[in-house]
Amino acid sequence: MGPLTLFDKSFLEMLSVDQAVLFDLMFSTVISPIFYVEVLADLEKDDPKTRTREKVVADVAKKTPVMHSYPNISHVALCLNELLGSHIEMDGRPVIEGGIPVLHKGKIAVVNEQTPESKAFDRWQDENFHDVERKFAVVWRKALKGLDNGALATLTKKTLLIEDSPRNHEDALRIARAVLARSGQHFLNLKLGYYFLGLDPSMWRAVEARWKAAGHPALPDYAPYFTHCLTVDIFFNLLMTKKIISPDRPSNRTDVAYLYYLPFTKLFISEDRLHRRIVPLFLREDQKMVTGSEIKDDLIRLDEHFSALPEEDRKQGMFRLASTPPDDDKYLTTRLWRECGHSTAPKPPMPKNPGLHKEISQNLREVVALSRRPARKSFSQAELKDPDQRMIRRMIPRQWGKWTVIPDDVK
Template sequence: MGPIALFDKSFLQALSVDESVWFDHFFYPNVCPLFYVETLADLTKTSAGRSGRDGADEVRIIADKTPTLSGAPCVHHRELALSNLMGQRIPMNGQIPMAGGRPVRSPDGKKGVVFDQSPEAKAFGRWQEGAFQEVEKQFAHDWRQMLTELDLPAVANRIKALGIDSKLCKTVDDAHAIAIKLVRERSKPHEQMALLFAFLDVPREYHTDIIRRWSIDQYRPLADYAPYAAHVLCVELFFQIALGANLISAERASNRVDIAYLFYLPFSMVFVSGDRLHRLCARPFLKSTQDFVWAQDLKAELGRQNAEFGKFPVEEREKGLMKFARAPIGSEDDLLLKLWDRHTPGWRMQHAAPVPLSSESERKIVEQLGDLTSLPTDPTQVTGDGDGDVGPSELDQMAISRLVPKKKGSWWLLPKDLDDRKPNAPGSST
């Protein structure tokens, strides 16, 4: 498994299906809700464009390129921020927050969690067949509405009440510094929270409880009290300040949707995008351990990998990617290998001296995973990081179910003879 990578729609659209296979294989993609919002927005395109394709055609094409081998759908930023404000810890160490984990307990008492196939993954499977459910369109509409319908005069007044003057900003670094300073200090907590409520469209019934909890903690700086909620506020403030300073165009209506990808930076190691706004604005928010990668550069590198692995004998390729393409090919100066060296240290040693598994060992692992996923939900435990919950470090085992096609584009993802060896085996993996 490679680096955890946040990506935007523009990147996936730029890839061929074969290139998307290698992105899925050599990264662990963070499929964030904004990607779904942007994808489903194409359904509103009722007439064919220059390409001759209508909105449904575009969505099917994107669905064909969407990661299936690895990666995970990320929880929506509003849900994460609200949980954070109510006392839930949100890890911001590059891991992807996932919803829907089902706690289980094996007969020998081992604790585990099973992530069944996500609703998002099922949706993309349907979209590949051209089946679009109205509820999915409604969810995307609601999410996009939250991002695009904002009372700008009210926001401007609240920003002014915080003493922020956009005219003082000459660069995006200046805008970032002002936003960071605000969430790290104790001044004007009510004005800060009022802005966060407005940006997140927080239902009024939550306001009193959130403010009461913060007041009990003596209005500790938001960056300390609720770090993820503070990050969301910082991104929003940065955007409004940069707009006011004419560092970002106010004429492009999609800019607020695009900037929202930055909400998900804490859950990635690499951010891949072909959007100029992202290239301009992501850098101040990236940690020293993170990278921004321009989409065209990674596309070229994935194309190179595709060509190199295409030289392998047919018999090797038919074994499936997991067998014959365990690591990227190239020199240490190639982009993909640089990213692997930086974010997955130790992979070269593991690749140089792999530990082979016998057929019997593989069979036992598959059986154990099958037993785990078939266990009933254990009502006596709750997974998570809240009070009394079972945290990830306390789990003995975890399984993520995926529906994986045997072949995608030119490549066998699973062994070509899988059905021959196991007549009843579906094209899925756990």
């Protein structure tokens, strides 16, 4: 599996289905909840071309990664859990739903079933939408249009007692970080940040009590992920007060929300102009942003490479054939793999061992059966932090675009 990669909707829309398959094969993808929201909201978006709204959503759903994808937990849930005492890792790995833990042959296994989002995308590919999804799209579009970004930006600056005005993007980030580190304002930052990020009002008293019991610490040390998300919000609102980012374009707020998920990836891919300007300011040293057009051009070259292979090889299935990119630095994908510490050396074929394969299959079936029992053993947080194995169930098409992904001889 390739480097962990966060992408936005603008990138997937650039790709053909055949290119999207190669992208899914070559990269492990972190799927932001913002992406799902954006795709579904297109049910209420007018298309200037001939496609119906349903077809617009279906076209994106057909290109969404499924083989190596990891839907990240919402930033709202993560922020609240952090403020209630959970530690949120921000080391370039996605935070996914916990799954169902079971004890199998003395070892702890965690089973993640197909996610609700993934099941929804399966339906959307066939233009099958539930009424609640259509209603959500209507409400979301209406909320975006009705949001007064300019007024909200002014309110943010006023309530956080920010007197400085940014001259540029870098200056806005400096001011935002200084505000959150300012002595004597930690409670104000916590309370207003809680409101700005839309956290559950009913949990505020518990959050406040825990922070006070900890000795009224500064947010950057107390809740790093909450601080990251709040920094993004303050930065964005400061730029809107000076109209460096336009407050009149409702989708800007949605685009900026992708930055909440930067801590959980190694690469970020987007063709969006706003992303290209602001994302590099928030990246760690071990992270990188790549434009959508750069990746698309490389996927075209990869398509040519794999299409030129003998048909007999391609019948093995792309899941096996394209498990790594070509071992050649002329491909951007290959260079990105190496920069992120992944080997691109061709993997030797697995030796045929029917007995071993049968044993593995049997163990997998037993683990799944255990996860579906009503009564299961309970585990401590320490035991679940590093399970012996994790199983993620996915629905992978045999044929996707022009590619055979899984050959017919594989059950």
